[in-house]
Amino acid sequence: MSADQIDAWRASPGTDSCRFIVGKTKAFWLYRRTWVDSRRYVSVRLHCKLFSLRGGSLPVATFAAVRSALDALRLHPQNHGWLGLYEVLESRFAAEAAEGDGPLHRIIRECDEKRPNLSTSHLVTLLCIAVKGLYGDWRESPVFDGRVSLAEKSDLLATTLTKDEKVVKDQVLTRQNSFSSARRFLVPQVLISYFARRHDMPVRLADLGTGAGLMPRQLGSRTNFDRFAPDLTWDGWKPEFVDVPYELRWGVDRPPVEDRSWIRQCYGPSGYYDERYAELDWAFDQPDVKAAAMTSSALDLLEPDSITEFIGAHEFNVVTCSFVLYQYSEDDRRAVAKAVANALPEPGLFVSFEPAGDLYTPGGSIRIYLPGNPMPVEFGQASDGHCMGHVHAGRDYDDFRDRYL
Ligand SMILES: C[S@@+](CC[C@H](N)C(=O)[O-])C[C@H]1O[C@@H](n2cnc3c(N)ncnc32)[C@H](O)[C@@H]1O
Numbered sequence: 001m002s003a004d005q006i007d008a009w010r011a012s013p014g015t016d017s018c019r020f021i022v023g024k025t026k027a028f029w030l031y032r033r034t035w036v037d038s039r040r041y042v043s044v045r046l047h048c049k050l051f052s053l054r055g056g057s058l059p060v061a062t063f064a065a066v067r068s069a070l071d072a073l074r075l076h077p078q079n080h081g082w083l084g085l086y087e088v089l090e091s092r093f094a095a096e097a098a099e100g101d102g103p104l105h106r107i108i109r110e111c112d113e114k115r116p117n118l119s120t121s122h123l124v125t126l127l128c129i130a131v132k133g134l135y136g137d138w139r140e141s142p143v144f145d146g147r148v149s150l151a152e153k154s155d156l157l158a159t160t161l162t163k164d165e166k167v168v169k170d171q172v173l174t175r176q177n178s179f180s181s182a183r184r185f186l187v188p189q190v191l192i193s194y195f196a197r198r199h200d201m202p203v204r205l206a207d208l209g210t211g212a213g214l215m216p217r218q219l220g221s222r223t224n225f226d227r228f229a230p231d232l233t234w235d236g237w238k239p240e241f242v243d244v245p246y247e248l249r250w251g252v253d254r255p256p257v258e259d260r261s262w263i264r265q266c267y268g269p270s271g272y273y274d275e276r277y278a279e280l281d282w283a284f285d286q287p288d289v290k291a292a293a294m295t296s297s298a299l300d301l302l303e304p305d306s307i308t309e310f311i312g313a314h315e316f317n318v319v320t321c322s323f324v325l326y327q328y329s330e331d332d333r334r335a336v337a338k339a340v341a342n343a344l345p346e347p348g349l350f351v352s353f354e355p356a357g358d359l360y361t362p363g364g365s366i367r368i369y370l371p372g373n374p375m376p377v378e379f380g381q382a383s384d385g386h387c388m389g390h391v392h393a394g395r396d397y398d399d400f401r402d403r404y405l
Contacts, residue, residue: 062112062120063105066127067093069120072360078384081270085128088143091154092161102158103165111172117302121359122177122327129266130171131157134164138269176254176327179266180211182279183228183387185218187366188320188351190234191379192219193242194405196318199347202245206316208301208336209324210251212263214283216320217292220246224283228387235380235393237401246292250314255298276386301325302332304339311343319344322353323364323385337369337376344371349404352376355385366391368400 067090074086089104096102104127111123118126135141142148143156161168196203207216218224225241263280267273283289299306301324311319319340325333333354340350350369356362364385367376377396383389 062108063093063097065120066108066124067097069124069360073121073124076360076362078362080272081268082125082128084144084146085132085269086124087150088153088157089124089128089131091150092157095154095158103161103168107165107169107172110169114173117329117332119327119329119358121355123172125177125359126172126175127168129177130168130175131161132269133171133265134160134167144269175262177266178211178253178263179323180214180263180280181323181386182214182218182224182276182283183232184322184353184364184385185215185224186228186232186387187322187353187364187382187391188215189219189225190239191349191351191366191368191405192318192320193244194239195347195349196244197242198405201317201347202247203318204248204314204316205246205250205318205320206311206314207249207251208299208307208319208321208340210253210296212260212280212284213251213253213294213296214280214289215322216249216251216294217289218283219249220244220292221283221286221288223286223288227282228279231388232382232391233389234391235397248314248316249292249294250316251294251296252299252310253296254300254302257296257298301336302328304335307336307339308343311340315345317345317348319348319350320353321350323355325352326354326358334374338374341369341372341374344369346371353382356381363389366394 070086070090070093074083074090076083092102093104096105107127108123111118115123132138135143138144143153143160145153192203192205205216205219207213210216220243222241222243229239229241264277267277299310301307301321310316321336321340325336337350337352344350348371352367352369353364354367356365362384364382364387366379366382368379369376377400378394379400380394380397381392383392
């Protein structure tokens with residue numbers, strides 16, 4: 001089957017995955033069709049693996065997945081600052097493919113072998129973060145200058161990568177996208193505070209993949225709520241600030257816990273992201289955030305037994321996790337949700353907030369898990385992952401509010 005035939009087949013209605021065997025090669029391609037608006041969708045190759053029938057995988061398929069992801073991401077309707085770099089990287093990938101090899105191909109090949117469970121969207125954003133780090137202040141580099149031609153930027157990137165391939169590779173092999181948002185706490189703030197008031201319970205909170213560790217401290221912060229809540233509206237609801245007793249706040253992240261300079265590097269090259277970073281600084285500086293006692297420790301979410309043990313040992317009744325699970329395969333995401341739901345006591349809740357369509361479309365999906373039930377409550381979708389915009393009701397929005405908030 002030729003690539004054109006596959007693409008034609010892929011474009012037929014309802015097709016989201018395909019498997020086929022050609023000669024000695026078996027392939028599995030999985031697509032996700034994500035609607036940008038009522039008329040347009042992006043169809044993104046999420047996984048695209050070729051296996052030799054004699055065993056082993058051929059990374060050429062991962063290159064196709066990475067280029068497809070770059071293509072989808074550079075067409076993202078929100079340009080917060082990364083789209084230009086996606087375009088330059090895509091152009092470099094194309095040039096390397098024509099030349100037969102190059103630094104980007106070698107990095108992706110090694111990552112595919114050593115970190116096979118990374119989602120393609122995460123791998124691509126991590127690659128961008130690592131590349132951005134090579135240039136120091138983005139304002140001073142022509143690679144981020146809209147007036148410089150794509151061809152020139154692609155050549156400049158080629159020169160830099162020849163010199164710094166190892167730096168990029170080391171970061172892609174060992175780090176995560178650790179972008180930490182000052183505004184995402186708004187979603188758990190509302191859900192947890194209403195839930196806790198309804199159940200008259202003190203909260204023992206664990207934040208999984210806490211990044212900068214801001215969110216556990218922000219929960220219950222009136223100053224942060226008053227500043228950020230007006231920029232996030234909710235379908236048929238105007239949630240108010242509700243104070244709840246926090247007995248324990250704990251943030252975990254995978255080892256090694258990242259420093260602020262890496263978190264800064266994860267912000268995109270734009271004035272928009274400079275403003276978001278200034279908000280992070282502001283939020284940490286507020287007296288009620290500074291006064292909130294928080295414990296942090298290392299925990300790898302890819303070890304579900306450790307999650308069970310951790311929740312049980314500290315008797316957490318509320319767990320949050322935002323913009324973390326999309327970084328992994330669907331199986332890993334399900335395993336984490338199941339481990340948390342099974343470990344939670346009654347009454348308890350797990351608020352999971354993940355990018356809509358794995359970053360390929362704007363916004364974030366809000367899912368809630370209740371104790372013992374690995375099936376999510378589809379609460380809704382925030383129109384913007386940085387929580388400036390609107391929360392649209394999901395299938396279970398009204399029912400969950402009636403029964404639990
Ligand atoms: C994009 S940041 C989100 C930070 C924060 N939750 C927020 O929404 O602002 C994702 C975080 O998840 C962490 N993470 C990724 N994989 C993890 C794992 N296997 N175990 C624990 N934390 C992980 C990363 O290190 C990173 O700090």
